[in-house]
Structure formats: C-alpha cells, structure tokens
C-alpha cells in the first residue's frame with residue numbers, strides 16, 4: 129500500500145501541516161474525494177467544480193487552475209503507483225494567527241493525498257447495510273451549509289459515533305425541521321411504489337456527484353424520480369433503500385435501526401442502479 133502526498137506541488141511520503149494552519153485550528157478548509165475506476169479518474173471535473181464552489185462559499189481563493197490540478201493529481205497518482213487510487217484534495221485557509229479571523233492567513237495550503245482505494249466489503253453490496261436514524265441533526269443550511277464540502281465534519285463524526293454505538297454501519301440524519309437529509313459521507317435514497325425518492329437539496333445536503341449520476345440514470349431508464357422533503361416516518365413504507373458516494377458507489381441499505389426495509393434484501397431497482405452506475409464508470 130503506497131501513500132503519496134502532494135504538498136503545494138512537492139511529492140512526499142509523509143507531510144506535516146503547521147499547527148497554525150486554520151484548517152487544523154478551525155476546520156477552515158475545503159476538500160474533495162475523487163476515485164479511479166479501472167485506472168481512470170471518475171468525474172474529476174465535477175469534483176473540481178464543486179471544490180471551487182465550496183471555496184467560493186467560504187471566500188477562499190484556490191491558487192491552482194484546473195489544468196494545474198490535473199497535472200498535480202496525475203503526478204501524485206504516478207508517484208504512488210497503485211492499481212486504483214483514492215484521491216483527497218484539501219485546500220486549507222493556511223497559516224495565520226490563532227484568531228478566528230482568517231485575515232492573517234497569507235496563503236492557502238493545497239494537499240493531494242493519494243492512497244489505494246479501501247474497497248467496501250462485497251458482503252455489503254450483496255446483503256446491504258444497516259443504517260441508524262440518529263439523534264444528531266444535520267447542520268442547518270443557515271448555519272454551516274452541508275452543501276459546502278468543508279473540512280469541518282464534526283457534525284458527521286458525532287452522527288457516525290452514535291450509529292456505531294448501536295451497531296449500525298452508518299447514520300441517517302434529519303435536519304432541525306425533522307426532514308430526512310443524508311448519511312455521514314453519502315446521499316440517501318429510498319424506493320416506494322416503484323418511485324425513486326431522495327431528499328431535495330433544499331433539506332440541507334451535499335449535492336453528491338454520484339447522486340446526480342444515479343438520478344440521471346434512473347430518469348433515462350424510465351424510473352419516476354422525486355426529490356422532496358419528508359419526515360423519517362415515510363421510510364416505514366419504503367420498499368428499498370440505498371446510499372451513494374464516490375468510493376462506495378451505490379450501496380444497498382436493507383435495514384433501518386435493525387428493522388428490515390421491504391423484504392430486507394437489496395431490491396430490483398437498487399440492483400439495477402448498482403449495475404448501471406458501474407457501467408457508466410467503465411465507459412469513462
């Protein structure tokens with residue numbers, strides 16, 4: 129397993145960030161996770177676009193052009209030399225005074241961490257996972273908008289810890305109005321009466337790149353899609369469920385708080401979207 133880190137253009141085996149970097153002190157940073165599939169970068173442009181949107185939302189200037197990013201990502205992947213890569217791009221506010229105000233931070237730090245992809249167990253895809261509906265609420269849009277992918281993930285960390293305590297693989301969070309949102313590092317979907325349903329962006333979620341592709345695939349294949357605002361009770365009548373994310377792709381959820389969803393097995397629409405999504409990755 130080879131890890132290489134690109135720290136402001138320099139490739140290292142290990143990198144050290146200053147304790148005065150506001151990314152470390154305040155979670156004042158943005159990030160993206162990109163993966164490869166059969167050696168190709170998946171949706172890299174979409175991830176770079178979202179990184180820029182996140183940075184713009186927190187008034188952080190990214191010092192690299194897209195072309196420069198592609199060059200640096202390529203350089204780091206080659207240096208690591210793994211068959212399949214997990215690529216994490218982090219742009220921090222940079223070093224400054226220990227003061228919440230970022231105005232003393234001179235220059236953002238850009239890190240690209242490349243490591244082998246830690247694939248999820250095949251068993252998860254065959255049987256699905258158990259997700260817990262946790263008491264920790266997703267940050268409201270008006271506080272730290274979940275649509276901005278910042279390095280401040282404490283909300284999700286707390287939700288994950290709560291889920292783990294109950295033996296669940298992941299946590300499903302509600303927003304403060306009691307509407308379904310998303311899981312700790314993935315978007316949430318369910319199927320009811322042949323309809324694919326997912327919380328709308330308005331509920332306060334990350335606009336997932338995998339989510340977008342899955343919604344497009346569903347529409348192209350004649351599945352009715354609904355993006356909406358629902359309380360957790362709606363899941364009592366769900367027939368199927370799954371979550372999506374860059375590394376996990378489409379992963380079936382077969383129980384909620386230990387109670388089976390539908391017949392407790394990955395359903396036909398979930399399986400179809402799992403297959404279609406992999407087909408898309410194979411053609412990139």
Ligand code: PDD
Nearest residue numbers: 161312313314315334336337338373374
């Ligand atoms: N997480 N929601 C949250 C809160 C996320 O952190 C992520 C991604 C997603 C799915 O987005 P996408 O399909 O673009 O990967 C949804 C990445 C993978 C992570 O933090 O590791």
